[in-house]
Amino acid sequence: MQKKVLRYIKRSIPYIILIFITLPIILLYYSLFISSISTEVIGLIPQGFTLKHWEFLKTGEIRVPGTTTTYYPNLYITTINTFILAVTIAFLEVIFSSLAGYVISRYKFRGRTRLLQIILILHSFPGITLLIALFYILNIMGLYNTLTGVIIIKVALDLPLDIWIMKGFFDGVPWDLEMSALVDGCNRLEAWWKVIMPNVRNGIMAIIIFGFLSGWSEFIYILTFISEQKYWTLSMLVYALTSGEYFYIDPGVTATVAIVYMIPVVLFFLFAQNYLLRIQITSKGTF
């Protein structure tokens, strides 16, 4: 009997340690959610249920309580900006990386090894250290304070990893498939589009999700390269609410904005975790 109890305790040790170290994460997300639907929260205990923090979603105007002053851009305009940014980044990354990945996987050309080597080294090279030079380039090109500028830079810095992932997927498609398409009278472009691309659907999905999330969450480049509120994305809005101390004035509304911002992230987390895991293994992530 005593032995049984002892074994039971022994078995629960890893669970106890895991719960203890994982608890902070769970509590942080719980707090965010509970703050958006409570009048006040003391520690973990909500004081009174309310939906009033969600009411501003009717117009998207974030006001200082009791006044009509708005210091912040409209939530919906900001969301549209964020969406445009994320979708364009995902789209361009898919196109560029599947073109380049295909060539690198299929063709033998002079400088191929060198090119792959460069791509691999760049993939671990931190692009963020180039910020000042990129700022200069955007200014010269007249792209400072435009979403286009941020999009181009994001795509460029994500590309080495994307190309690497796509090359891996193309390597897995048998050459016979392509050969039969060519024999049937496709040219190489048609063969690539009609026969090869449908066979790397998983890779394309992975790049789309990765590119979308990378654009959706982008902060530093928006903070540095965008100067007008009308081009803000949600990351800037949340940052402004935090650093402008608005979140002390109205934590409920701030939490609601953050939750709206999290929606696509949570969806991807719930339904596309396998893709995310696959990317994370090869990705440098944020760091």
Place this chain on the structure above:
Amino acid sequence: MSSTLKKYFSRGYLYFFLVPSLAMIVFFFFIPAILTFLIGLTDMDYTLEWRWVGLKNFYQMLRDRWTPKIFNNTMFYVFTTLGFFNVGTALLISILTMHIDEKVGAAFRAIWLLPRITPSTVYALMWLWATRGEATSLFNWILGFLGIPPIEWRLQAPWLLVILVNGFVGASFGMIIFTAALKSIPVDYTRAALVDGASTFQMIRYVELPLIKWPVMFVTAYQTLSLLTSYEYILLVTDGGPGLYTTEVWALYSYHMAFQIYGGGSAQYGYGAALSAILVIIGLILSTIYWKVFRMGELMIEPKIEVD
């Protein structure tokens, strides 16, 4: 169609496919890397004019009275976060989740991925809200049960906050790599150890840990570079403060030199770029070393088919 013409078309596709990516890499990696050094040799300010000053910025870096402090901060930040979280906690989670029910283990690992995919601004907001000075804030409320009086974390424990915020994001990279490595250990090894009567602890110590030595080294090397150059979460949580440069690290110092809005708005792009240039050099050296040490070259298999 003649064969030369065919060849021409084949080549044509090649360049058509490759050009967009090559152009992006040249314009936004190579040219900026070179520009970082060149701007570092000027005292460029908000006018963006090139005024060459030679190595003045680099001499200034040696004389700058903040350099030693920022250097020490950077080392402290990188190695503490790395040791406790990016490697330490990562190992702990991956080993523990391998020794419990598989589905529960996977669920724990999934939760640890959340901070990484959460937008940095939201993640920072959650921490700042949970650690604010009032007694009703999450952290102070919990500590209240232990009889610890409420503290303003951002001001009174800035380093602890910075390391926790970064650590909870950073642990997941190692966790994924270590879990994959542990899963690939052949069953024969663990069975043999079990037959020999090894306890769980002995199994971890003498079978599992030695077998994932390389992944541990890889994560350590890789994350050193990442931590050295990343400053996003520090900027969001303490912005280098409180006070003057308490939690300022090298990469953030460079950012502040160039883009800080308050404090005169000096826009010292020249000095900022010189500080960045140091990181670019370290980044290039370390990336090349990884490439060599971890034999990434072996990943570069030749194409299965040749189209010439």
